[in-house]
Amino acid sequence: MYKIMKKEALGENIVLFEILAPQLAKKAQAGQFVIVRIAEKGERIPLTIADYNREEGTITIIFQEVGRTTKDMSLLHEGDNILDLVGPLGEPTQIANYGTVVCIGGGVGIAPVYPIARELKAAGNKVISIIGARCENLLFWPEKMAEVSDELLIATDDGSVGEKGFVTDIFKKVMKRENIEQVWAIGPMVMMKAVAELTRPEKIKTIVSLNPIMVDGTGMCGCCRVQVGEETKFACVDGPEFDAHLVDFDLASRRLAYYKEEEKRALEQKTCNNGGGCKCH
Numbered sequence: 001m002y003k004i005m006k007k008e009a010l011g012e013n014i015v016l017f018e019i020l021a022p023q024l025a026k027k028a029q030a031g032q033f034v035i036v037r038i039a040e041k042g043e044r045i046p047l048t049i050a051d052y053n054r055e056e057g058t059i060t061i062i063f064q065e066v067g068r069t070t071k072d073m074s075l076l077h078e079g080d081n082i083l084d085l086v087g088p089l090g091e092p093t094q095i096a097n098y099g100t101v102v103c104i105g106g107g108v109g110i111a112p113v114y115p116i117a118r119e120l121k122a123a124g125n126k127v128i129s130i131i132g133a134r135c136e137n138l139l140f141w142p143e144k145m146a147e148v149s150d151e152l153l154i155a156t157d158d159g160s161v162g163e164k165g166f167v168t169d170i171f172k173k174v175m176k177r178e179n180i181e182q183v184w185a186i187g188p189m190v191m192m193k194a195v196a197e198l199t200r201p202e203k204i205k206t207i208v209s210l211n212p213i214m215v216d217g218t219g220m221c222g223c224c225r226v227q228v229g230e231e232t233k234f235a236c237v238d239g240p241e242f243d244a245h246l247v248d249f250d251l252a253s254r255r256l257a258y259y260k261e262e263e264k265r266a267l268e269q270k271t272c273n274n275g276g277g278c279k280c281h
Contacts, residue, residue: 099181
């Protein structure tokens with residue numbers, strides 16, 4: 001059991017949990033993730049580690065209510081327990097002093113971008129961060145991102161905060177004025193693909209973090225396979241970070257949509273104490 005020490009609503013249907021997990025916090029690194037199961041009959045879902053505090057023995061996860069399991073998770077409170085928390089999983093971000101780097105976070109992708117920007121800043125890089133969301137109610141952590149960045153730029157689709165438009169609109173301007181050594185982009189698949197297409201002609205190394213369907217998180221089930229160049233990779237053990245210029249985004253997008261109908265039916269069921277997916281209703 002892993003105790004929820006803090007629960008915070010960050011925006012519309014966006015929830016933060018700070019969880020007591022001393023052993024996990026001790027080993028966690030930027031770019032890694034955990035697999036969460038909230039109840040015996042519950043689904044196992046991967047969530048990126050948004051922050052970790054080694055002294056207090058806690059990790060932070062952030063999720064948006066989009067499916068049955070995240071909906072059930074949102075009903076938990078401070079002091080409640082999560083049944084299983086496995087990790088840290090995946091390869092950590094390769095941190096070094098590259099020079100000028102850009103960290104782009106779209107939507108909930110802001111969460112995994114934060115520790116990456118923090119570690120890159122600590123390594124001596126000039127960090128330019130760009131974060132965005134559809135509207136102000138879906139944007140979170142601007143203050144935290146500003147703390148770990150030399151420059152923070154914000155975009156919202158409706159212009160409710162920052163510049164009106166997409167993160168890619170701002171990124172185009174940054175590309176014209178900066179000698180960028182490397183880019184990290186995390187967020188919706190369409191956003192990551194768009195960033196990759198902007199940097200490809202300029203040969204700017206670009207890293208994306210993929211979140212395909214995942215079950216065991218150890219490379220055994222093969223559900224999280226993605227096409228990277230001429231190779232099939234498993235996001236759970238080979239990633240979750242990959243060279244954006246080699247990722248087949250179209251295939252990855254289609255795989256993410258495989259179980260939309262099943263997700264819809266699960267959401268229509270009543271919430272139960274068994275963590276979803278049961279036959280009791």
